[in-house]
Amino acid sequence: MARPPAAALLRGLLAWGAFGALIVVLSHAPSVAPVPAGTALLQVSIAHAGVRLAPCRRLSAEELAARAPNMRAPEICPRGRSPVRVTVELDGRTLVDETLAPSGLARDGTSTLYRRIPISAGERQLTVRVVDDLRVPARGYARRARFVLVPGQVLSIDFKPARGGIVFS
């Protein structure tokens, strides 16, 4: 193949240069802001199984006798669990108020909630309530705290009974 003339080579250089420039530019720009300027991020992330709707109970001798020999476990535990209600208030204004159904076909799994809420930075009062037995709404968990949030700060709300219930981090 004959060597292409200088004008053609320039055309080739231009084409690959343009392609390279496109790759480099779109590989970096435009930048994006993870949260709007001047805001912090509230992350509400809860995965908790509500209390069982019915307690475990021992089977009577008659009930045991009626079962097949290999099914005679002395105790039965109904699987259904209570939904979990979560409320989050920021400076007295309700941000989240949700009743979370248990997962699973038998409604026996965890109730989950995940929300990302941008909030203005500054001093904020946060109130969180979690009720894991809707039959007794007054017997839930609650926590109130005051934070000074800077722009870009991420405040996470979780629920871990082993660590005392509602956890801010």
Add this chain to the structure above:
Amino acid sequence: MAAANVLDRAFVAAERWLDAPFGAGANPLRNLGTLAFFLFWVLAATGIYLFIYFDTSVEGAYASIEALTQKQWWAGGLLRSVHRYAADAFVAASLLHLLREWAAGRFRRFRRFSWISGVPLLWLMYASGIVGYWLVWDARAQISALATAEWFDAIGLTAEPMARNFLGAESVGDRLFSLFVFLHIGMPLALLAGMWIHVQRIGQPKTVAPRGLVAAALAMLLVAALLRPAVSQAPWDPLHLPPTIELDWFLLFMHPLMAATSPAFLWLLAGGATLLLVALPLLFAGPKPLPAVVDPANCNGCARCTVDCPYQAVLLIPAPNVRTGRQVEIMAERCAACGLCAGACPSSTPFRSTEALAAGIDMPDCDVQHQRMRLEAALARIAPAAAGRIMVFACSEAAQAATLEDARTAVLDMRCIGMLPPSFIEYALRSGADGALLVACRAGECVYRLGAELTAQRLAGERQPILRKSVPRERLRMVEQAAGEETALRAACDALRGALAAMGPAPLPRPKREAMARDRAGGHG
């Protein structure tokens, strides 16, 4: 499909513009799929080097990549940047390839398998690239991993939100990085397997980039890497987000799109686009071509048609009852009816003295018998001329050769120039033509991919069936002119006639069946 036509014309113009510096062989726009293959291997090679130094742990991931970037910028840093830009170029080349094939209508019927098998590759390409960003474990990884998890959470795949895995330091462990590495190696391997499947219905697929294309692509990647090295963002910090993040819009565009809309919208978009791409060949099937047919009595199982078929439509099957023990079979749904198989068949020759010609494989609507009759009729039209008689064999998709027809020029058009057995050229030169002009599509624009290329190889004696050495090559020209380039075609024809003027009649004996041919042609010769 008006948009496709407009885009097709734009692609054609750009391809021709780039033919001058690169030629069709190394023209990046004519080799987008090949370029994607090459970029994949660049990604694999650079990725192996980066993996050697990568620390698969929460604490070590970011630090190991930073060390690679800062302490050996001349090797690891450079290769990291090349890896990044090759990934972006891979996405760009693949999407352009998809657009090009759509615009040219290359998704219908015999192309259906290649088209549909390419759709899952898009998912694998994006999945591989996105997970690659997570390995850096910087603020960009933080945003990307969380956004991806939120996207999957929208369809409720898991009992607990996957996003919880990326929220705090205590939920991110070293094993997560083992998973990332597994995904970033496993998915590209699946992608490679998919790419292999993607080209299975393509005869002689061009998966190895020509040297010119390799050199240009590597130079572009290296220059980009030197001018704008790829660097990490701030380290991953679950308690703080930086004000802005540099985003790779080739691979991560869906994150801001989801933030601006919703996960459901993104699922609708991705799912809808996938379904539309898969359904496209069914929605716009186009006319059904009349497939080639095999005549077992004339097929010796030589397999030339199997090798030359551009769409793997001709299979070689065992045939115990046949002398050679094998025979060809047409897969009708894969057949493009291009006739390249007929052009490759050794029994497809006009020199056989039987009254009714038959070839081992042929086109039912345009068989060798019919072609010989057309050729002889065409030769008869120019026979009265004293000299400079030219027989033009033309692809009907190329420049309109009919415009050349006059008292000294006859034209035999066909579906693809690859359909022409070389023996027809010799037959024409022995039967009254002083020269032969072959008109093919412009280089790189053959509608059936291989027509011009195979024909050139047959004429050069590099591919069976060859044009016999005794045929004077100076009486033969092959030009590649697209529709609309009729002026250039006429100039080529005139140039050949000028050369023939000094040569006199073709010094070849008449065919044995001359008398029969003379009878058909009306008694001259």
